[in-house]
Amino acid sequence: MRHLLSTKVLADGEIRQLEGAGWCIDHYDAISxxxxxxxxxxxxxxxxxxxxxxxxxxxxxxxxxxxxxxxxxxxxxxxxxxxxxxxxxxxxxxxxxxxxxxxxxxxxxxxxxxxxxxxxxxxxxxxxxxxxxxxxxxxxxxxxILNPIKWDRDYEAVVFFSPSAVQSYTALNLMGPATGYCIGKTTSAALRKYTHRILCPETPDRTSLMDLLARPENELK
Structure with missing residues (x-):
């Protein structure tokens, strides 16, 4: 089972979509x-x-x-x-x-x-x-307002919806081996200070980001 952390609370439909794709999910609001x-x-x-x-x-x-x-x-x-x-x-x-x-x-x-x-x-x-x-x-x-939380596990994926969420997460955590999934180019530019393992959807919106996360792992390579 792959583990994913979203820096924004996900909707029930999004959770079902990602769990159906094999993700074990933690999620929280990294900012308010x-x-x-x-x-x-x-x-x-x-x-x-x-x-x-x-x-x-x-x-x-x-x-x-x-x-x-x-x-x-x-x-x-x-x-x-x-x-x-x-x-x-x-x-x-x-x-x-x-x-x-x-x-x-x-x-x-x-x-x-x-x-x-x-x-x-x-x-x-x-x-x-x-x-x-x-x-x-x-x-x-x-x-x-940043809401930094320390997470004591390694994730295969960390999901970011804004540069501020990147700042909040990285205040107390390292990216480690995780791939950063970013909603768009501005967010990915902020994350590039901490990792080069970054994926973005072609269309910078929430639906496209969920669809990218739900793709089989072999299709992302």
Whole structure:
């Protein structure tokens, strides 16, 4: 039996899928999220979101009436769906923050932008905006709280959904022989400091990550 640790609590259906693929599962929340109110209004700015947490927190600060005329760029289909459901126009959906950053100078240099993010956001988007000399503001709409736990077993796989989860897990644990399964490129880049045994799904979403974990071991080699 192969042993897997997920750094996010899994749904019942996900557990059944992975157990059916031969995994023995431990799971916990390596991080928790606290929403913060922001006074930076969307107005007629172009909005940037690089996580579902940022989108959910944004909607805690502003009513649907205040956001229905907004335009946005975001990372991930999940975030895009949340935005569209509230009437926010999604101009483009990217697979990663680096892809989003690469589009800013070419397509959106004339826009005034607001980056809604967490307190542990990476520097990529702000540095890109500054380098391009764009007009922008940053609004911190949620706080990520690490929940480090020491695990006293070796795992064949450790599953990560964010760079913050990587930071939380590695605060008290070594990767050892485990393969790190990461939801996307930004998370895998954070994990690369600790191991080079990393696998990511082609599509950076939770369903694709579960499908990757459920594949027979011989198909991953």
């Amino acid at each position: 999220i606290e929403f913060l109110k922001t006074s930076v209004p969307p107005d007629d700015h172009l909005l940037i979101f690089t996580s579902k947490n940022a989108v959910a927190a944004f909607f805690q600060s502003f009513s649907k009436r205040e956001v229905t005329a907004c335009r946005s760029l975001c990372v991930g289909k999940g975030a895009a769906g949340m935005l569209a459901e509230k009437g926010v126009t999604v101009l483009e959906v990217f697979h990663s923050a680096s892809e989003l950053a690469g589009s800013l100078g070419e397509k959106y240099a004339a826009d005034s932008l607001v980056y809604y993010c967490g307190n542990r956001r990476l520097d990529l988007i702000p540095e890109t905006l500054d380098t391009l000399g764009l007009s922008w503001q940053e609004a911190t709409v949620y706080k990520t």
